[in-house]
Amino acid sequence: MNTLEEVNDFVHNGHQEYLPHVSIDPVIFGYHQQKLKILLLRWKGLDGWGLPGGFIKRRELLSQAAYRILHEKTSLSDLFLQQFHVFGDSPYRVQERNASEYKEKFGLEVEPNNWLLERTLSIGYFALVDYSKVSVTTDFFTEDYHWFDVSDIPPILFDQNETVEKALLTLRLQIYHQPIGYNLLPEKFTIPEIHTLYETILGKELDQRNFSKKLIALGLIKKLDERRSIGAHRSPYLYQFEKEQYEHALQEGIVHTY
Amino acid sequence: MNTLEEVNDFVHNGHQEYLPHVSIDPVIFGYHQQKLKILLLRWKGLDGWGLPGGFIKRRELLSQAAYRILHEKTSLSDLFLQQFHVFGDSPYRVQERNASEYKEKFGLEVEPNNWLLERTLSIGYFALVDYSKVSVTTDFFTEDYHWFDVSDIPPILFDQNETVEKALLTLRLQIYHQPIGYNLLPEKFTIPEIHTLYETILGKELDQRNFSKKLIALGLIKKLDERRSIGAHRSPYLYQFEKEQYEHALQEGIVHTY
DNA sequence: ATTTTATTCTGTAAAATTTACGCATTGTAA
DNA sequence: TTACAATGCGTAAATTTTACAGAATAAAAT
Known part of the structure; x- marks a missing residue:
């Protein structure tokens, strides 16, 4: 138009x-x-x-x-x-x-x-x-x-x-009940990247060690054998979403308790 | 019309x-x-x-x-x-x-x-x-x-x-993130009543002891000094919602974790 | 008056989850 | 070779959730 x-x-x-x-x-x-x-x-x-x-x-x-x-x-x-x-x-x-x-x-x-x-x-x-x-x-x-x-x-x-x-x-x-990131991040991403994304969305700090533990425990992401070169520092591993688990969590929600 | x-x-x-x-x-x-x-x-x-x-x-x-x-x-x-x-x-x-x-x-x-x-x-x-x-x-x-x-x-x-x-x-x-019941129950109600309400809505059993403990721990309900007479059995205590806490939880949600 | 019956009410230990935290590892630049 | 800055991993403490049993009570039946 x-x-x-x-x-x-x-x-x-x-x-x-x-x-x-x-x-x-x-x-x-x-x-x-x-x-x-x-x-x-x-x-x-x-x-x-x-x-x-x-x-x-x-x-x-x-x-x-x-x-x-x-x-x-x-x-x-x-x-x-x-x-x-x-x-x-x-x-x-x-x-x-x-x-x-x-x-x-x-x-x-x-x-x-x-x-x-x-x-x-x-x-x-x-x-x-x-x-x-x-x-x-x-x-x-x-x-x-x-x-x-x-x-x-x-x-x-x-x-x-x-x-x-x-x-x-x-x-x-x-974001507390559904995974987020699949459409905001490139297909392969590092832990620090998705960690910062969550911190940015929530507007608060999340312990990096506990955060990645949780995502992995939920089965939402998996580690790849590749790393990203980020210049003068240790190269972080790349991860990608576990598509089935991710979709399942989107549908069912991550229900916490009662 | x-x-x-x-x-x-x-x-x-x-x-x-x-x-x-x-x-x-x-x-x-x-x-x-x-x-x-x-x-x-x-x-x-x-x-x-x-x-x-x-x-x-x-x-x-x-x-x-x-x-x-x-x-x-x-x-x-x-x-x-x-x-x-x-x-x-x-x-x-x-x-x-x-x-x-x-x-x-x-x-x-x-x-x-x-x-x-x-x-x-x-x-x-x-x-x-x-x-x-x-x-x-x-x-x-x-x-x-x-x-x-x-x-x-x-x-x-x-x-x-x-x-x-x-x-x-x-x-x-x-119901996992907000209290429910204020508009479904009479002003004063018993633990078994609200317990059954939650079981009915969720369509599953909830341990009665843990359930009431949780509602009280969240500060959503308070015990009154009255009891309801229910015929041939022990008279249950009446409770009512803590209005401020309830409203607050409605607004803010009961967020679990990350 | 006593017993029976059905329902309410309370407490504690085990398990699971979340939180807190320190240090070794690693990839480049100096 | 060293220094730096960031990643990556593990463990203990605290908290929360789950599991579970038996005493108390109100009225009806005996």
């Missing part, structure tokens, strides 16, 4: 192709240089950052829509993607928007009852992606992108800071 | 008051005679059971809508209510419905592009209620209700058995 013609078609006829009143808004987490980042797009005209969202096609399954939107924006197809909450409590978003905004900001003429002006619920997804494999696609409404450190998120358009906060909270809670 | 006039207004003009394309569908759990039950409504014309759902008003916050719908159907206002998933992957529900169905089943004339025929996503909520306090209200579309044992759920209309399954799964998972 880049030519003016396509945009006009989307604005005026989009409701025939897409389901109005509901959007999908993914919080895309990437991991780079020991920092947890999220991807935001720079909106034209609105002078601010927004989530890389999209709409559901009328005949498309919800989960397919989420994967499609992520693929469109990042070109990724192998990723962890999970719905986590529907947002519909923002007083700002309960209001319908007005047409003059579109004229001012984007130079688009919009009829007063246009589908894009109506109230929209937002389905929050979070995705875990390999930062280095993402290539971001922008469109008519967005002109740039940036990976923000989660400790330094700017105000987000459409009252969606809450979405990011809840995504992060969900991720942190979930 | 009981007179034919009201129903016709809802069918033909409902889209002005309500947001199309999204419904709220609550799975209402009650606890009675040591059984976990859910509430289903009997639909007229369709000859089947359905969840007690409803629509969101255009200017209403999502959470308000959920509470309103629950209040309308059960007359309860004090309950535990939580969103748990949006369902939009049912191939059956991706199809638009046709108008003739309304004519056949309910004797209602519906225009072919009526809002009720369009594809609708379903936001799943689950509620925990005090069974004895519920008084069910039916409407034009529903003629009866029944509390079904969770181990004996009938086929549910609109392809929503998955909703009940996921609600139960969520409840069972969540």
Whole structure:
């Protein structure tokens, strides 16, 4: 959606192709240089950052829509993607928007009852992606992108800071019950790498010795016979995830006790 | 919504008051005679059971809508209510419905592009209620209700058995990380009562001694100086929840380890 | 009044898990 | 060859979970 013609078609006829009143808004987490980042797009005209969202096609399954939107924006197809909450409590978003905004900001003429002006619920997804494999696609409404450190998120358009906060909270809670890392790390990784990843996500220190013991005891990772050369220091062994165990733990959860 | 006039207004003009394309569908759990039950409504014309759902008003916050719908159907206002998933992957529900169905089943004339025929996503909520306090209200579309044992759920209309399954799964998972019982038990209860509740929800036995030790150690319940008379046996002490601790655990979760 | 029956209530030892912690090993650069 | 910085491994202490049995009690039956 880049030519003016396509945009006009989307604005005026989009409701025939897409389901109005509901959007999908993914919080895309990437991991780079020991920092947890999220991807935001720079909106034209609105002078601010927004989530890389999209709409559901009328005949498309919800989960397919989420994967499609992520693929469109990042070109990724192998990723962890999970719905986590529907947002519909923002007083700002309960209001319908007005047409003059579109004229001012984007130079688009919009009829007063246009589908894009109506109230929209937002389905929050979070995705875990390999930062280095993402290539971001922008469109008519967005002109740039940036990976923000989660400790330094700017105000987000459409009252969606809450979405990011809840995504992060969900991720942190979930990591206690599900393995994480398969989609954030390269296929082969070292103990220090996955250790730092967990520390970064949880925002606290974990004893490295106990941490690796636990992952191995759970059968989630296995040691390879290769090592990575990291310059002036002892070469760490490479590990990789035990795919079956990992998938099993994703499904069943790592339940602790009662 | 009981007179034919009201129903016709809802069918033909409902889209002005309500947001199309999204419904709220609550799975209402009650606890009675040591059984976990859910509430289903009997639909007229369709000859089947359905969840007690409803629509969101255009200017209403999502959470308000959920509470309103629950209040309308059960007359309860004090309950535990939580969103748990949006369902939009049912191939059956991706199809638009046709108008003739309304004519056949309910004797209602519906225009072919009526809002009720369009594809609708379903936001799943689950509620925990005090069974004895519920008084069910039916409407034009529903003629009866029944509390079904969770181990004996009938086929549910609109392809929503998955909703009940996921609600139960969520409840069972969540009980490991959050206290449950405040809205399912009377204010004062005995150890055997809450013990049986947990066994019922989890569907497995829990050692009674260790179970009560744990709840007390977590500071979630406190012993009262009263006892309940249960006829021919030793009178059990009454307990009640420690409200602050309980709320705190609800917020923070009972995190186990890493 | 005594016995019987069904249910509540309490404590402790063993096992498992988590936490804490120190030092030897290793790959390069100096 | 040495120094440095980071990896890698093992063990003891503390905590938590699990397993398990018998005394107490309320009322009904004798």
